[in-house]
Amino acid sequence: MTELRRSLPPGPRLPALVQTLMWAAAPVRFGKSCLRRYGPLFTARILGFGDVVYVCAPDGIRRILRDDAGSFGAAAANEPIKFVVGRHSLLMSDGAQHTSRRKELMPPLHGDNVAAYVEVMVSIVEQEIRQWPAGHTVRLLDCFQRVTLEVMIRAVFGITDSSRLDRLRVLVPRLLDINPLIILLPAVRRQFGGFGPWARFQRLLREVDGIIYAEIADRRANPVDNGRDVLSILLARQQNDEELRDHLVTLLAVGQETTATQLAWFFERVLRAPGALDQVSGAGPKVLDAAIHEAIRTRPATLDVGRIATQPWTYDGWTFPAGTMFAVSLGLLHLSADLYPGPETYSIGRFFPAEPPSAHFLPFGGGTHRCLGASLAMVEMRTIIGAILRHVRLDLVRTAPEAVAPKGPMLVPRRGAEAVVTENRLLAGRA
Numbered sequence: 409m410t411e412l413r414r415s416l417p418p419g420p421r422l423p424a425l426v427q428t429l430m431w432a433a434a435p436v437r438f439g440k441s442c443l444r445r446y447g448p449l450f451t452a453r454i455l456g457f458g459d460v461v462y463v464c465a466p467d468g469i470r471r472i473l474r475d476d477a478g479s480f481g482a483a484a485a486n487e488p489i490k491f492v493v494g495r496h497s498l499l500m501s502d503g504a505q506h507t508s509r510r511k512e513l514m515p516p517l518h519g520d521n522v523a524a525y526v527e528v529m530v531s532i533v534e535q536e537i538r539q540w541p542a543g544h545t546v547r548l549l550d551c552f553q554r555v556t557l558e559v560m561i562r563a564v565f566g567i568t569d570s571s572r573l574d575r576l577r578v579l580v581p582r583l584l585d586i587n588p589l590i591i592l593l594p595a596v597r598r599q600f601g602g603f604g605p606w607a608r609f610q611r612l613l614r615e616v617d618g619i620i621y622a623e624i625a626d627r628r629a630n631p632v633d634n635g636r637d638v639l640s641i642l643l644a645r646q647q648n649d650e651e652l653r654d655h656l657v658t659l660l661a662v663g664q665e666t667t668a669t670q671l672a673w674f675f676e677r678v679l680r681a682p683g684a685l686d687q688v689s690g691a692g693p694k695v696l697d698a699a700i701h702e703a704i705r706t707r708p709a710t711l712d713v714g715r716i717a718t719q720p721w722t723y724d725g726w727t728f729p730a731g732t733m734f735a736v737s738l739g740l741l742h743l744s745a746d747l748y749p750g751p752e753t754y755s756i757g758r759f760f761p762a763e764p765p766s767a768h769f770l771p772f773g774g775g776t777h778r779c780l781g782a783s784l785a786m787v788e789m790r791t792i793i794g795a796i797l798r799h800v801r802l803d804l805v806r807t808a809p810e811a812v813a814p815k816g817p818m819l820v821p822r823r824g825a826e827a828v829v830t831e832n833r834l835l836a837g838r839a
């Protein structure tokens with residue numbers, strides 16, 4: 409162990425338990441202080457993971473995610489969530505198997521197909537906005553959780569049965585609010601006579617799976633004509649129900665909360681940056697995208713993606729043995745003061761009219777595992793933000809920025825991005 413430690417880049421010397429507590433309580437602060445002290449390559453000791461090498465510089469990130477991707481496994485790093493997403497999940501594969509699973513999922517998430525979801529997205533977000541009378545304070549994160557879940561189960565999965573939709577609206581938020589101990593400590597995954605977090609989680613998962621399998625069976629029996637939703641498209645090619653289930657649960661696990669959280673941070677940031685709200689209201693798509701990108705840069709929903717070296721890898725004067733765990737820190741890359749002067753300041757001008765070099769900004773990752781839902785996520789965020797800016801005027805409840813709070817794997821605004829509705833033209837128009 410000491411031998412291995414000496415062969416890894418320097419990092420905090422605190423006991424692993426102390427580092428783990430600091431990391432769990434405030435991952436961004438922990439990461440930024442390591443970055444300042446040790447530079448963009450450092451080693452942290454996190455209980456449950458062991459020595460984790462953080463890579464935060466553009467060249468190291470590009471090599472792991474793209475150029476040398478064959479020397480790294482994503483599946484092994486994602487192992488702790490296998491019991492949720494299933495063994496056929498895209499997240500559980502590398503190499504040729506991963507390429508073939510990606511090919512299967514790509515068409516329904518492709519840009520052209522995603523445009524078909526916009527109409528449903530607009531009606532979903534307008535339905536939510538109708539619940540926001542002027543004078544009310546809204547927790548935008550809760551609202552966006554509802555909206556993105558609805559987009560996922562109605563537009564992406566194409567479910568229309570109202571009793572299934574009602575049940576999923578209750579069950580999915582509970583499922584995604586998974587106790588982090590279950591993920592980090594396999595020892596917690598015990599039944600304890602039907603009680604405890606694991607037994608509760610298993611019951612939830614079984615019920616969600618039951619609904620998904622029932623939907624698959626119905627849709628096989630009665631296919632939707634020209635259905636553009638993911639399930640309709642996959643059903644035409646995929647005969648194995650377990651694989652279909654794993655695809656759908658993977659999309660739920662990686663696509664819903666990330667989008668809801670980024671939307672919440674968008675408003676939390678834009679409402680606090682002088683002039684930003686006026687700049688985005690009525691602006692063209694390029695300015696809106698720049699504002700969305702700047703929100704992701706300054707307040708990422710997650711900080712890094714995991715990889716495990718499958719063979720020795722040499723970088724920056726170090727040779728890392730096979731089995732080394734890496735945190736490819738897109739979040740810390742985006743907060744680097746060398747690449748983004750005054751990195752904490754939210755400024756739409758960083759991304760418009762000139763954009764930063766693509767190697768410096770990777771909101772959706774890069775290389776073989778680049779986010780498959782990036783087009784969908786961008787269309788969804790533009791559509792939802794556009795509808796809100798059109799119909800509603802929001803203002804701050806408090807001027808102080810909201811703290812970054814870990815919630816499961818997400819980094820959310822501590823107060824849920826609170827805002828007060830000062831005008832709702834959708835309701836006024838109806839009156």
Ligand code: HEM
Pocket residue numbers: 482498499510658659662663664666667670704709713714738771772773774776777778779780781782784785
């Ligand atoms: C703002 C919202 C989102 C952000 C910031 C985001 C970010 C990311 C990132 C950084 C990765 C790379 C992970 C890695 O390299 O290991 C990823 C992967 C992935 N994302 Fe997203 N994502 C978002 C929304 C979505 C949505 C809406 C979907 C689909 C409904 C989605 C589906 C996926 C899938 C399937 C993968 C795995 C790809 C693979 O392993 O080949 N994401 N996402």
